[in-house]
Amino acid sequence: MLIFANNKIEYDMDNRMKDYLPPMDTEKLNALFEIENAFKAGKLSAAEAQQQIKERVGKVSAYHVAYIEQTMTEESSDECIREDVHSVIDMLGDAIDNSLPNLPVDHPIMHYLKENEEMKRLLLAVEDLVQYPMIKNQWLELYEKISQYPLHYKRKQNQLYPVLEQKGFTRPTTTMWTFDDMVRDEIREAERLLREDNEDAFIKQQERVLLYARDLMQKEEFILYPTSLALISAEEFEDMKSGDQEIGFAFFEVEHTAAEVKPQAAPAAHNDFANDLQALLAKYGYADKGNNILDVATGKLTLEQVNLIYKHLPIDISFVDENELVCFYSDTDHRIFPRSKNVIGREVMNCHPRKSAHIVREVIDKLRSGEQDKAEFWINKPGLFIYIIYVAVRDKEGNFRGVLEMMQDCTHIRALEGSQTLLTWSNGDAPAAAEAPTQVETEQTEAAETQAVTEITPQTRLKDLLAQYPTLKSRLPELDSKFKMLNTPLGRLMIGKVDIQAMSDRTGMPLEQLIEGIKKLIR
Template identity: 80%
Template sequence: MEHIMKGYLPPMDPEKLKALFEIENAFKAGQLSADEARLQIKQRVGKVSAYHVAYIEQTMTEESSDECIREDVHAIINMLGDQIDNTLPNLPANHPIMHYLKENEEMKRLLLAVEDLVQYPMIKNQWLELYDKISQYPLHYKRKQNQLYPVLERKGFTRPTTTMWTFDDMVRDEIREAERLLREDQEDAFIKQQERVVLYTRDLMEKEEFILYPTSMALISEEEFEDMKSGDQEIGFAFFEVEHNTSETKTESKPNQHDNFANDLQTLLAKYGYSAGGDEKLEVTTGKLTLEQINLIYKHLPIDISFVDENELVCFYSDTDHRIFPRSKNVIGREVMNCHPRKSAHIVREVIDKLRSGEQDKAEFWINKPGLFIYIYYVAVRDKDGKFRGVLEMMQDCTHIRALQGSQTLLTWSTGETAETTKQPDEAANQLYENAETGDDEATNAPITDITPQTRLKELLKQYPILKDKLADINPKFKMLNTPLGKLMMGKADVQTMSERSGMPLNKLIEELKKLVK
């Protein structure tokens, strides 16, 4: 039986694939030198495309969790020599693959800076500045895992999910370890760690550019790449921003059926002959709701929801502004086991199996860090006959809830003003300080009379709560302040830091902030 992947690739000669497989194995076993292997490839195979190598990897080699880490891509390149063609077509600048390549080019530049700095006595501020940029790069992996890998899976190319994901996370963890050592002033260990960061990051980039991206171009259609852009935008990019101009898409005249839950549900109902217009109400268990109302309810829930059906396929996630972990529509229809890195797959497997069998009805996890508490709850979904129908995952940032003390029986607004009294401006401002979100031991209660580069973000938000919802209007990067990570950063960030992190000129940022607070 032919592998599904073959149906999406240009015609391939089975005998030549077999010959390439034999030559590659003999070379890896040391039975052929690189020169001998190249000669045999030229005589028995001819020109080789990147997708030939990927197809052999997918269909003819035994899968191993660390194969991507062990694979010596330099040796394979050397073996193939001038017989390999892994060139990419001339792609527009806004193509998803071009964004991956652009991120790699910037990361290569940063790694050269690492190699330069390690030669000199350590100056911590120089390294902090450099790692402030390097730490953005793991977004590159997050986009690959949630956007590119799911589409490749549908084409039968599952090796990136099952093997490269492990390497992605390993490189990410090496960068995080370097950051930790830098923060804790472990100078010798930090300098030694740079060798691992440089080696593994470059190795993975080479695997991406040699096999992954050329094979993606062979397997994925332009329409699918176009459809990928909105999810890429949702997750974000390392080192730069991308403006997603929907007017340029080829599907401009055709509405996107996956834009939101309401559209998806309306399409499904129409398929089975049910009309569900914007004002028509649907019978739900305890009431009637329009599709718009259903969608709005999901969007405004204080928790994130995901649903996996009895076939272990991801069917739905709630699209909230406060989403804790990134999601994109490419996850819909994906096997849930492929949505997790291999090192945690056994836990996912155990949760699903025990919920399915009825041995357990729920599973709880939580992440407890300074200034952050995330609660994760899985529950078995069963119908009225007790038949297993799937798993519902609920996730909530409970940091604020855990910090509550005593009782609050009077209505108090976010400004600090209660419903029973009307305060004078000065009194209301004092109440605002008393009830505003805290978390920075160094914060003061002094009113801000002017905005300077040293003005603390935490204190700005205390005095002007409206800024929290308006900052994204100044710069889209400030959306992340509503995430748990952003809340951790608020306590330390000042206007100067905001300017540096967003790439927005300092004077322009101060000017826009002053406009908002007025």
């Protein structure tokens, strides 16, 4: 909170962020703020600013800059405008200490840095290729790799930002998220122009990709990561690893090793009677071996059973309470959008990019007021239909208690025709007859249902490819991580329905690139 007194800037030191940082000198922070404002206003040159910092401030840490940004800089609606990080670097000169400690290779910050190093290498390849006549296949191969990089942002937004919010550092969520999406959109635009063979516009687009991506990486490495290491404990980073693993990494895989669990001492002998009694009660339905039975609205379930039900629901569920805090999400194998446990306890407005925040605000306000009871959205693309509904949760007195979000991939449902009144399994198999078909009959049936693939075209069925090349299914995720869903129940169902064109549409992977990638895997 800014306080202006006697033409001098003071600020509220009760900000949560300072509780997690090393002690900071208020006067020096105030001086640094004044120098930065004078430099940005053109009243000081870089050399003059550096000299004043040396005389009035001394050594500056990255978290000092972050703290000033958080507590002394007013937010505005123009935060999406690119801030020139190079000018801040020029102003600070060698006064800034944003060095990183020696970190283990499996530290979450090391993964962010490793992704950045690979992205920098790819951007150098972009700079090299733009000098020569365009050869589309070279660019397709390069952008196949570059397109993985936005996963880096997805992890930041769902893992790093929530923890920083808990420490009072909310600017990454409110500002850097916008920058993240800008770079992602520039990459997507370049991919679109490449697919449409718009050569001139595509080559020109590379300037924006280079500029925006490099600028954001510099912001990350100059301020975000050093400040994160100052604010976040080693234990919290360790806890972050499992969520990072769920969302995934750009350019490489990370094998997550669970933290070592220390063996517990054997229970004392005097507990034997209690254990025997508990087992006896469980046998007759009075207890469940330590997992108490819950008297839910229309039945009795153990906590384990409740969790299993949520995990096997065919839809994804999230719940936000009346205080607009995320309380729960269902952790299903078929989850449509990535989530991690760091979202729990987070303000729901911070779970969305700024450009869509006004829609979230309107939905919550109208559900809370009772003006509306539900809000529906859907995503309709070739080969994909996602249905999303937000429902107001009210108690029996009609009081607003939160919002329930339900999301489902309805692509298969929308494709159903006619009626099915006989049992058919999700993989298309009919129930076993009185006499099972012989191996010869089975092979003849399968051969009749599949067709030999002599050339891969947009109309080639995935089912036919997998019948001819069985190992292809396990290798398709090498082309695009979205193909991992082929191992889910829904994915196994989709195998019999989709062709190469639908696979391209579903993943956003250029058709020619997908066909060439499949041919390479087959070879």
